[in-house]
Amino acid sequence: MDDRHDPIHLHHPGASPGRRVRVVAAVVRRGGKLLLTQRPPGGPLALQWELPGGKIEEGESVGHALLRELREELGVGAHALEEVEVSSHDYPHGLEVEIVFIRCELDSVDFTPSAAVHAVRWVDPAEIDLGEVLAGDREFLRGLGARG
Numbered sequence: 320m321d322d323r324h325d326p327i328h329l330h331h332p333g334a335s336p337g338r339r340v341r342v343v344a345a346v347v348r349r350g351g352k353l354l355l356t357q358r359p360p361g362g363p364l365a366l367q368w369e370l371p372g373g374k375i376e377e378g379e380s381v382g383h384a385l386l387r388e389l390r391e392e393l394g395v396g397a398h399a400l401e402e403v404e405v406s407s408h409d410y411p412h413g414l415e416v417e418i419v420f421i422r423c424e425l426d427s428v429d430f431t432p433s434a435a436v437h438a439v440r441w442v443d444p445a446e447i448d449l450g451e452v453l454a455g456d457r458e459f460l461r462g463l464g465a466r467g
Contacts, residue, residue, distance in 0.1 A: 338413075338415050339407065339415040339416065339417050340374060340414065340415065340416050340417070341374070341375040341416070341417045341419070342372060342373060342374050342375060342416050342417070342418050342419070342455075343372045343373065343375055343381050343384045343385045343388065343418075343419050343421055344369070344370035344371070344372040344418050344419070344420045344421070344456065344459075345370055345371045345372050345385055345388070345389055345397065345421060345423050346370060346403055346420050346421060346422045346423065347370075347371070347397075347422075347423055347424070347425055349428065349441055350441075351443060352441035352442055352443055353370075353441070353442055353443075353444050353447070353460075353463065354370070354371060354425075354439070354440075354441055355368045355369065355370065355371075355439070355440055355441075355442055355447070355452075356368070356369060356370075356371045356392065356393070356432075356436045356437075356438070356439050357369075357436065357437040357438040357439075357440075358435075358436075358437060358453075359434065359435065359436070359437040360437065363410070363412040363414075364410075364453060366437065367451065367452060367453045368440075368447075368451050368452045368453070369452065369453040369455075369456050370420070370456055370459075370460075371388065371389060371392055371393060371436075372384075372385060372388045372389075372392075373388040373391075373392070373435075374388075375419070381399075381402070381419050381421060382399035382421070385397065385399050385421050385423060386399065389423075389425070391433060391435070392432065392433050392435050392436050393430045393431065393432055393433075393436065393439070394430060394431030394432070394433070395425050395426055395427045395428070395429070395430060395431075396425070396426035396427070397423045397424060397425050397426060398423060398424045398426075399421050399423045400421070400422045400423055400424060401421070401422050402419060402420070402421055403420045403421065403422050403459075404419075404420045404459055404462075405417065405418065405419050405420070406418050406420075406455070406458060406459060408454055408455035410454065410455070416455055418455050418456070418459075420459055444460065444463040444464040444465050445464045445465070445466065446466075447460055447465035447466065447467075448465075448466065448467050449461065449465050449466065449467035450467050452465070
């Protein structure tokens with residue numbers, strides 16, 4: 320993938336020290352609504368809603384990770400626009416993450432979800448029930464007006 324699709328050249332070094340996993344989350348809006356995906360059944364985070372995205376691979380820029388994850392999970396291209404926020408969260412089951420939230424635009428909303436995506440929805444941030452969302456995304460979504 321070339322840098323034409325990563326105009327802000329979002330690059331952070333690979334994994335953080337310790338066990339913390341670096342992930343990227345896409346902040347995609349359409350008509351005032353936000354794109355959320357639901358994790359598949361099985362595992363400690365099953366069926367929870369989240370902003371689409373995933374793990375940043377070793378040596379990969381944040382922008383390229385975002386584009387790769389959106390292509391893998393939803394079958395669409397995208398353009399990374401700006402880094403909005405970075406936060407950390409430690410899950411009770413042991414996963415420790417640093418999440419880089421990136422505002423982006425999609426090339427299409429004609430999704431072809433992979434097995435990593437159980438469902439897709441567009442939702443008004445004020446209608447998001449934070450109890451149904453991954454804990455790592457909750458504070459960011461609360462800042463956008465989510466309830467709970």
